[in-house]
Amino acid sequence: MKPSNTNRNAGQDEEWNGWAAAAQQGDKRAYAALLKGIAPFIRGMITGGLANADWADDIVQEVLISVHKSLHTWSPDRPFRPWLAAIASFRKADFLRRHYGARGDRKISLDDADFSALPVTDPAHAGELKDIEDALASLPDKQRKVFELMKIKGYSASEVASEMGMTVTAVKVSAHRAAAKLKEALG
């Protein structure tokens, strides 16, 4: 008969408790066994909800380092699993906070295959970029500036209007004409 999840967890908890208690006494082999035993549990716990599966490795490492630093706070009269789960949740939240706080989700590695294949980054498309630059250069100065401010830099029509000393309607008409000319020039 197969052991149930509860029985398996109870056996695992007992094993982890024993290893952790021995690790606190300085037993390196028990400690290595403990870390190797808990790594898959941590991975399983933190992987759900991650936007990038590669982050799981970083978070597992951070959790293991945290376990190393805070092993003295675990008490053998308490189960090891909730103690570990609290650290794993904390480190996952911490990692995501730092990642999104540093706008890591908006950064792209130069080694990223998808990024390298984009028309603007792929050298094979370098000529197309030059065509766009030439088409832009062929526009009248005022129209080009309006188009750059609105369509490339992302300013609103009213912001461009006040910057250029034009009416909002004139800015919109100018941007529309510039787009039409570019479309015609680029085919």
Added chain:
Amino acid sequence: MSNTNMDAFIDNLAEGLTPCKRLAHPLRRALPWVILALVYTAGAAQFIGLRPDLAQKFADPVFLFETGLMLAVSLSAFMASCWLCVPDMRGAKWIVATPVTMLAVFVFWTVLRLYAEGFEIPALQWDHCLSDGALMGFVPAAAVIFLGRAGATTRPCMMALMNVAAAGALGYIGLRFTCALDTAAHSALYHLLPFVVMGAVLGAGARRVFRW
């Protein structure tokens, strides 16, 4: 990271293992520091000078209720701080509810008193209460922050709140023993506000202060 790399990483960690001294039970850790903080606050109040009508005040139910409530807030926040040192709080996450609830009762009570006494804010000036409060709150605050840093909290902001509640409530009691002005507005502005500001500062830097 491949399995081989993870194994090497784990082996490195295991190689650096040294025997560690277990953190004592939170109650045992808290007790000496609570006694030290109480003795210090009593000594500081004596040093600053007790209010002349203190003996009569011990017969005043409002005074007894307020100081008793804040003593309970301080002790329970001290305890909660020690439980927060353990990542899973030893399964007693409810423990922070005790000081938070009592603090809420105190704030509600203060608002009631302000309503009854009138919301007249005392003139802003550098009152002796600010410096006395700083003197009385400093050592308990340092003690409880030191206790917190020795652990590994997974709730740094809650830890900061509990630390400030523990030290601030003790400082408040000390000030009630030394300052003869009992109005709610004076207590709120000069006795409690400095600790609220301290709490905001500590809360903002909690992740750094309690980083591990």
